[in-house]
Structure formats: C-alpha cells, structure tokens
Amino acid sequence: MPIGNAQPSVRPVPAGRTDGAPAGSAGRRRGAGPRPVRRGSRAERFAPYVLVAPAILIIVVLRLYPLLLGVNFSFTGDGERNGTTVGLDNYLELLDDPLFRTALSNVGLLVLLLPVAVAIPGLLATFIYLRVPGHRFYRSVYFFPAVLSPVIVGAIFNLLLAFDGPVNAGLEAAGISPVDWLGKPGVAMFVVVGVHIWATFGMALVVFLAGFATLDAALLDAARVDGASLPQVIRHVIIPGLSRTIAFVAVTTMVGMLTSMFGLLYVMTSGGPEGSTYLPEYYIWIQQGQMNRPALASAASTVLFVIMLVVGLLQVKLLRRAGGED
C-alpha cells in the first residue's frame, strides 16, 4: 500500500498510513524520498515517541512535577509569610499539632491491624480454594463490597451504626447496652478500620486466589495423604508457597489503608470524635481545603510520602526475600 515510495527493502514501510504522525515530519520525509533508509523513515522512527508522548507528558506534568513542587512548597510559609522560605517551621508545627500526632499514631494502629486485614482474606481464600461447599457463591459475594465507593459504604454504616440505629437495637434486644460506635474516641477508629476491612477484603481475596492458582496442587495432596491437619497444611504448605502473594497483599493493603480511607472518614466521622479518627490524608485535606494552610498541608503530604516510600521499600525487600525462598 505504500504511496510514492518505491523502496526495495521489505521491512520498513514508510508512507501511506501515518495517520497519527505530525504533519511536519511527514512532509520532510517525503522530500527525502529516494534516500535508502534502513531503520524506517523519520516518521516511523519517531512513532514510538509519539505513541508514548501523551502518557509520559501527563504523568510527568501532573504527578512527578507536583511532587517536587509540593516538597519545595513545604519549606515556605502560609498566609502573611506566603512564598517566603521558612525552613523546617511547617514540620515543627506538625509535630506540635495534636491532630497530626493523632493522625500518625492512627497510622501506627493501622500497621498493628495489618496482620488481621491480611489474615482474614487469606483464610477465606484458603477455604474457597479447598472447595468449601458453595465456594463459587462466596467468592462473588465477598468481592462485591470491594466495588462499592467508600462513600456508599460509609453512608450505609452510618445508618447501621447510629446510636439509635439497627445494630444497637439488636444489641438491646439481646440485653447488651448500646454502644456509641462513632461517637466514642476510643472506639470510632476501630469501627472505621473495621468497616474499611469489610469493604476491601474482597480485593485481597481475589489476589490470594490468583496466587493459589500458581500453587503446586501435588504438594497439597501429598500433605493430605500424610494426614496433615488444616492448620498444618496452612503453616507448612500454603504460607511458604504463597510468600510472594502474602507480601504483595500486605503492602497493597497497607497502601490502601493509608490512601483510600478518606471517603469513610469524611462520611462517617469527619475526623471526630475529638479528632480521634484523623489520618494523614484527612489532615492534609482539612489544612488545604478548610484551614487554608496549603504549605502546612504540603509538609504533611511530604511526611505521608515518606511513609509510603518506607512501605514501598519494604515491599521490594519482602518480595525479594520471598522470591529467594522459592
């Protein structure tokens, strides 16, 4: 189909369908017509760059550049000191702010709860893999909340957990005194994390099941023939065999808890009661949107980024170690 280009070469086919190519380079190429081109015409050689350009441009301009901008911004002042360099002032203020300290200690709580958030889908995936009666049904039911928005999940649980709501009514009927699930500082954070786990364990479940697909079924059969009990099978066959998957789920679950609980916090507690359910992402949003302290918010963002980096590096290390064990 080439037009106006009679090259003997078989491989590169320059002209004709360069629909997406920049007009300029196409013109120049036609001018250089008879020159034998070994690795394709100019437009062809540029094609890969043209294809990746939109993606690279968007990622660099709207993700990587803002990161630098934000770090830079965190060393400047807010309000009257807008634009002036203030050194570490914002970071010192963060350390002084009880709300931010709560946010950080809540991150610690998330880390402590991480094993639970990984173990639940892991166990359920094991049972499904071992073909508990109705395993297909469970699989699709469990995954369902994972596709719902945190906003919807939060709104539903707001109703369920309201002080005069159905959960407390149920407790009362059973003779247990009602609990102010979302209004009690020591309780609210656990409730929100619990709802988050309820809403997301299906994702991890699917990842675990994908991991199980790579597990050597002969090993399981051998263990069973040897009379191993279920806990023994889990400990000696499944956990070592799935170490990579477990590491991956641990990291993605941690990242999920750090970056996708905003919707729940916003709908269920608004950071309350008494600021007890703050997380860094909520703090950033409050400082940026409500308090008009963008530079302080940037400092909090940088702290969050460092936390994420630590998680990311841990992932690389864990995955490498898990890979080495195989």
Place this chain on the structure above:
Amino acid sequence: MSRVRLSRWLLAIPMSLLALATIYPLLFIANVAMKTRRDYILDRFSLTDALRWDNISTAWNSVGMDRYFVNSLIVVTSSVVLLLLFGSMAGFALSQLRFRGSSALFLGCLAGLFVPFQVIMVPLARIMADTALIDTYPGLILVFVAQFLPFTVFLMTSYYKTIPREVIDAARIDGNSVYGVYRRIMLPLGTPALLSVGILNALFCWNDVLMSLVMMPSADHRTLMVGVTSLRGQYSDDIPTFASGVLIAAIPVLVVYLFLQRQIADGVAAGSTKG
C-alpha cells in the same frame, strides 16, 4: 474422608454468616429506601409493606441526584476513553517497539504509581487553579487520567508483551505503518485487557470522592459520590430519602458487577500477578 467432608461443612457455617454480613447492609438500605419516614422511625428492621418509589424519585428529582449523575457520567466516560487510548498507545510502544530510552520511559511511568493523590493534592490544585481548569470537567478528567494512567500503562504493557513479535512483523510486511499496526492489530488484539482495565478504571473514577471534592467543588459540578456526601447534611431527618440517594449511587455499580464480575476480578488479579 468423611471427617474432611464434615469439617468442610462446618467451615461453610461461618462463611455463610460472613456472606450474610456482606449482603445485609445493602439489602437494609434498599429496604429503607422503600419505606415511608413513619415506617422507618417505628421499626427499622421490618420489611417494607410495598415497593414505594417516591423516595427514589424525590432523591432523583428534587435533590439534584440527576444532575450529579450526569456530571459523573461525563467525567468518568471521558476519563476512561482517554486512559484506554493513552494507555494502549504507550503500552504498545513500550512492549513491542525497540527505541532509545524506552526502559527509562517505562520506569518514569511506573514512578507515577508511587505518588498517591494525597501527596500531590496541594500543588496539583494550585496548577489547576493557575490554568483555570479547577472546577471544570476537563480539569477533573485530567486529574483522573493522571491518577490511573501509570497503572493502565503498566497493565497494557504487560498484556501486549504476550503478543508474539511475529504478528507485528507480519503486519509491517503487509505494508502497515507503526500507527497502522497500532490501530489494526494492537487495538483489536488488546480488547480483553482494554475491557478489564477499562471497567476497573471506570469503577475507580466513579467511586472517587477526594479528587472530585478537591477539583470540582461547586454545587453544580458535584459528582454523584460528592452529591451523596452532601445528602447527609440535608436529609439527616429523612432517612428513607437519604437511603434512596445512596441506592441511586450504588445501582450502576451493582449492575456492572452483576454482569462484569469476571472481568473486574481478572483485572485485579492481573495487577497482582504481573508485579
């Protein structure tokens, strides 16, 4: 053997209870949406005595859910189309074409995966304000595309890697330009991956609240999820209408899930195993 059987059946009990706990909240909200206010206050648990759609139509018409719904639809559709276009273009180039700097560019795309929106929220909002894109559809669309592009490029690249190079070579011999190969070969061959990634991206964008809240804050421009959060304040004493709003926001996802459950799960699994 029978002992194993028995223990399996025993396991099925907690698993069914958990399944019930997973489904119940949604049934509860659907039930509440059908009730009258009086019924709800008198008894929260009882099944509604009739399928009443008044609350739903109130939520749809007078609260502005219709408007929010259209806003979400516009933003999500445009974002997904752009994500699939840019993601497949880059995925094709990075997986099948040899060119200088390709691995550096791939790493650059991946780096985007490690920058969550929360971390760049402040400077990004500022960039959008400086370019007058804040509180506009294109602004939120760009933010969505930037958010989910690294993941999309990554998945498309690993999918296209599985296509043998001979297919592309043959198409080139047949006289296709690089762009022709993209359009005639890679796009059609990529359909399963595009479908899976597209649905996942649609869900992510549809369900988002933080980006929408920061980038399109005004009442006219609220997306559906932001609209649901605003419902709560307005209808705190009219729970059935509130529940109807929540139900309206959940129904599209419910329908997508019922029909495309497989693709969604495949997408999630692909993201994990190709890491």
